[in-house]
Amino acid sequence: MPIVLYELAGANPAVKFSPYCWRIRMALAHKELAVRSVAWHFVDKEMIAFSGQSKVPVVVDGERTISDSWAIAEYLEDAYRDRPSLFGGAIGRGEAFFVNGWVDSTIQPMLSTLIVRDVLDAVAPDDRAYFRSSREARFGRTLEEVQAGRETRVLELRRLLSPVRRMLRQQDYFGGLHPSYADYILFGSLQWARCTSRFQLLEADDPVNDWFNRVGGLFDGLGASAPRA
Numbered sequence: 001m002p003i004v005l006y007e008l009a010g011a012n013p014a015v016k017f018s019p020y021c022w023r024i025r026m027a028l029a030h031k032e033l034a035v036r037s038v039a040w041h042f043v044d045k046e047m048i049a050f051s052g053q054s055k056v057p058v059v060v061d062g063e064r065t066i067s068d069s070w071a072i073a074e075y076l077e078d079a080y081r082d083r084p085s086l087f088g089g090a091i092g093r094g095e096a097f098f099v100n101g102w103v104d105s106t107i108q109p110m111l112s113t114l115i116v117r118d119v120l121d122a123v124a125p126d127d128r129a130y131f132r133s134s135r136e137a138r139f140g141r142t143l144e145e146v147q148a149g150r151e152t153r154v155l156e157l158r159r160l161l162s163p164v165r166r167m168l169r170q171q172d173y174f175g176g177l178h179p180s181y182a183d184y185i186l187f188g189s190l191q192w193a194r195c196t197s198r199f200q201l202l203e204a205d206d207p208v209n210d211w212f213n214r215v216g217g218l219f220d221g222l223g224a225s226a227p228r229a
């Protein structure tokens with residue numbers, strides 16, 4: 001029986017863009033697990049009420065329901081030990097947890113300020129009012145104000161990614177020779193931008209771009225071939 005993944009869908013239902021859902025799409029592919037995707041929208045709170053919370057990703061695996069991308073990754077690693085490892089052991093798990101916190105607290109919030117108004121155009125029509133009001137309440141400003149000045153502010157995102165650039169001088173992935181869950185964490189955020197916005201985040205010759213394309217090409221191009229809004 002395939003694992004069921006509730007994931008955020010856009011105005012075009014084929015466009016799946018949540019950064020956190022992308023982490024899990026990639027993790028499921030890495031684990032070579034069959035998945036049945038269920039399209040979810042921000043206003044569909046009832047649809048995932050059984051999970052006891054109101055955000056996606058939500059995964060249902062037989063009797064088990066798990067929410068929160070980090071908890072799902074840990075569940076997949078522990079429940080499917082015979083499949084390719086996401087963390088490469090306890091030390092890798094601990095270090096991936098740092099990457100999770102770094103991306104959630106530093107990269108994702110910065111990136112949001114660069115593309116959040118574009119994301120509004122990608123969400124489903126019924127989600128637009130909710131998306132605008134919930135995000136404007138979070139930022140304390142209109143989405144247009146948040147996104148303004150991004151041509152210069154994007155330099156800050158590029159600066160924040162310098163540890164990744166430095167790592168890529170020596171290895172192809174966060175996982176070293178092979179991709180690991182830590183790669184999928186950062187990949188999810190950049191894939192969110194790729195699927196919702198045409199704004200150029202990285203310079204064409206940025207090694208982070210090469211890494212992003214490399215991860216996007218995994219699993220028969222799961223990320224690279226995903227439709228964009």
Ligand SMILES: N[C@@H](CCC(=O)N[C@@H](CS)C(=O)NCC(=O)O)C(=O)O
Nearest residue numbers: 018019020054055056057068069070
């Ligand atoms: N910490 C959670 C965050 C999940 C999250 O924020 N999901 C967004 C979609 S990208 C969501 O469902 N938001 C619902 C809302 O804003 O009402 C995770 O890692 O899974």
